[in-house]
Amino acid sequence: MKGQLDRVDFERMKTIGIDLGGTSVRVALVDEAGAILTQEKTATESEKGVEAFLEKVAGMVERVIGEEEVSEIGLGSPGPLNPFDGVILDPPNLVGWENVKLKALLEARTGLRVTLDNDANAAALAEAKVGAGKAEESLVYITVSTGVGAGIILGGNLYVGAQGNAGEIGNMVVQPGGRAQGNLNAGSLEGLASGTAIGRMGEEILGATGDAKEVFDRAMKGEEAAKKIIDEAVGFLAIGVANLANSFNPSVFVFGGGVMQQEMVLPLLTEKVRTMLYPSMKRHLNLRKADLGTEAGVIGAAFLPRVSRLK
Known part of the structure; x- marks a missing residue:
């Protein structure tokens, strides 16, 4: 070699x-x-x-x-x-x-x-260099799938934190005293907004199979209980994104993962995040889907x- x-x-x-x-x-x-x-x-x-x-x-x-x-x-x-x-x-x-x-x-x-x-x-890094954020100075990439995680790019460099744990946003508390999932904090972002969380709520409330896609499909058909599950999950995700926007003020947020492939999510998320920002920041909020897929x-x-x- x-x-x-x-x-x-x-x-x-x-x-x-x-x-x-x-x-x-x-x-x-x-x-x-x-x-x-x-x-x-x-x-x-x-x-x-x-x-x-x-x-x-x-x-x-x-x-x-x-x-x-x-x-x-x-x-x-x-x-x-x-x-x-x-x-x-x-x-x-x-x-x-x-x-x-x-x-x-x-x-x-x-x-x-x-x-x-x-x-x-x-x-x-991929999305910052050659993907959806390639023309931007700073970027927060968020994946919403089985779990929730993030990567942070500042000035073209990767921000990893003192011990290398920056971006572990799945454990961010977005509902104090809320539901616990695994070894995460009670009321964590991952426990309330991930595909796993959406599937679990669908199983409990709708009698679904535990698959998040089924919940989205039923919401798209107009089922009110399914729409409420999605609305609440996206609301918790919006809290997490707004916290990051207020903390880092990146040029762009880029979203990957299976949950973000659902067409209803990004417009709803953008609307909810805007309600949690200063008026001057709302105008510059930039949320995009990832370009590079798998x-x-x-x-x-x-x-x-x-x-x-x-x-």
């Missing part, structure tokens, strides 16, 4: 992006403009252990590199994690992976330098070695 090139060559080089998820892992060769040149995707199978994962991914990396000269890998992973030391801490959807020194292990296996960070941060994670991962991380 080719690698170990001087940093002076790096900005003209291609990099490897790895998008690690609980279900699947994607490895891609990405050029400096964010174009995917070659890629592979397979099941993560985290339950088979870290060693089996490393063996599989190292092979994928070698195949997608081919004859190219590459020195860097960027890896986006579910958190919690320590991006500075490159350690996976205790992610709930990577079974048995606790305090895994993934950066060091993958470097030893591939001979390439590895930069590890949160998968939402990687997606935020490729955001792997493209953004490839950008991780190229940007500074702000504490």
Whole structure:
């Protein structure tokens, strides 16, 4: 495998992006403009252990590199994690992976330098560099799917916080004393506005299957109880977005994830957020859907070695 090139060559080089998820892992060769040149995707199978994962991914990396000269890998992973030391801490959807020194292990296996960070941060980078926010100075990317998370871009750089935990907005309290979900705070954003939360409310109130899409489908058909579930969930999401708008005042918010693909959500969210901002801020509120879809994670991962991380 080719690698170990001087940093002076790096900005003209291609990099490897790895998008690690609980279900699947994607490895891609990405050029400096964010174009995917070659890629592979397979099941993560985290339950088979870290060693089996490393063996599989190292092979994928070698195949997608081919004859190219590459020195860097960027890896986006579910958190919690320590991006500075490159350690996976205790992610709930990577079974048995606790305090895994993934950066060091993958470097030893591939001979390439590895930069590890949160998968939402990687997606935020992709949307900031080549996606919906590419012309903007600052961006907050929010994914609303099974869970809720965010990545924050300031001045073209990734803001990760003192311990690397910036953007863990799913645990933000938006209803004090509200419902608890898992190990999250009672009344958390994720517990009230995620696809999981919408599906749960649909099951309890509508007798639905627990699938958020069914709730949206029934709301689109005019079912009042379903419409109320969506309205309340989007209302809680609006509180979270307004808090971030008042805290960071970004040029744009970019939204990804399955919940945000529902056509009714973004207009309703925009309307609700505006009610929580100063009049002068309302005029500049800019909410957009993400452009890159499922490729955001792997493209953004490839950008991780190229940007500074702000504490």
